[in-house]
Amino acid sequence: MTQKPIYLVTGAGGFVGSHLVRYLADRGVRVRAMVRKPEQAAALEGLAEEVVIGDLQEPETLAPAVSGVAGIYHIAAVFRQEGLADEVFREINATGVRRMLDAGIEAGVPRFILCSTNGVHSDIDHPPADENYPFNPGDIYQQTKLEGELIAMEYFHEGRIRGLALRPTMIWGPGDGRMRKLFRMIAQRRFFYIGRGEALTHWIDVRDLCAAFKLAMDAEELNAEAFLIGGATFQTLRETTAEIAGQLGVKEPSLHLPVAPMMTLAWLTEMMCKPLGVEPPLFRRRVNFFLKNRAYSTDKAEKVLGFRPKQDLAGEISDIIAAYRISGDLPDNTNIQSREMHP
Template identity: 30%
Template structure:
């Protein structure tokens, strides 16, 4: 099958492209000129230069493909417009470039588009209206709406916190845990859904191939939520360390977020840690149900948490990150 992947050279996308290539598909990779393709260089993908921000190369990239996996997006910015430009408007440009006989458009969105869970280990009710908290979440929801309005056959998946080989975001926590500290944001424990990147790639493929009604929206999560303390202790165990819990008071997080945003403004480049990220960190929880994926796809993430963390630690050590 001829398949287009956007964001395929990123963390999650590289795991997906690896599986698509292993299944014998012909994979086109949309990438901006000068993008780092090191993660997927060995896979023999056809790279098509293009940019969601201005639509360059999108028609060439999508011409004649049977499926599109859209993972590319903006994670950070100085205001809502920075994120909407890519996550909403870029998605619309890509949809417009797709052939009318496209088999399926798969959007990899985020739990941030739905909004937080009410607190504790209970998942966010599936029937609850979307209520994103941040610019990022709102922009991802707008991207979902663009897909639904396009009329193309589609499925939308919403991953939670993702970790695994090649990840740089949760890696920060591994690095701190290596020093014996387990930071816990806020003044109380919060529960989170998580997923191991190779499992997520398999879940995305399961959703792409399942006979689902067009417009189906599915969280892809490990069915067992964790707290940051739980996750930190599992990470410490994978590292062979004992960790000491380090509470991070809300006031400290807000101060650090504002300071980081100011520094980013001065240097002219938005960073991941910002007041918007603090809003996410202090939300009641980010738990979604794995039941829809189990029921509709017959899919449950297969890798036990400790095994996934051990594989991740091994990758970090093999690549000199730890």
């Protein structure tokens, strides 16, 4: 019997990549998972059929990863990390895309699905934005992700390989380490706003995002298109935190700090910490989290890809909290309610 095709997932050791490996495997898809460090392989045993070591900064390691695969889900990237030189972001998020494309073409891989980001648009003046909204990256991460997307689109348009780019909105879901601090601060009643808390947030559950990736891979007739992938609704930051607080059984955050002094403090903190190689406790990007509108139209993804998110905000938050409690990253309801009743 002919063996089913196998698909490569890069960045399989990360949050999105590991969820995608599980999502595909649960649906009977053969998966080869690419991780950068050998110690990341153990967590993928029993999920991926194969695990390979590959590094976007070492092109010679990519050929074994792409050999014989029917398609590449390119998730690997370096996210926002303080202290990294701009050249590192560019080598991984832009040049790394080119290296994966070249390796895939050399191996005869027919399809490439790129994980881009809504950050190529950054702050939205007149929400919601669609895929035609002007590019306006706000930091080195967003800038290099845009560069990577443009490289991929060039290859797609030239017919060197076929593929699509997905621009996820604000990704979260069970097991998300990046959101842990937000939930813990709300649970401990230490969360505060910078500004009014009225900036728009648009979340996408990682499980819905995985479904969008598979739809994109399966839509072989589509090429050189970009799609914004987001949840069914967007809401203000205050509405998001109010829902989290309600499910945690604590009061909604109410402290609001002024923007200008906090932005100045963030700038000063960065200036003092960076020469010492220390990650600053407050930086301008974190302040901008409270200020930028991120709200998008996902009509194109629905009409063209057939993508419709199954999750909703309340359910997503409930699942995230449950996962944090299982992992010990959040206390249980009894402890939280006790602190609320006896401050």
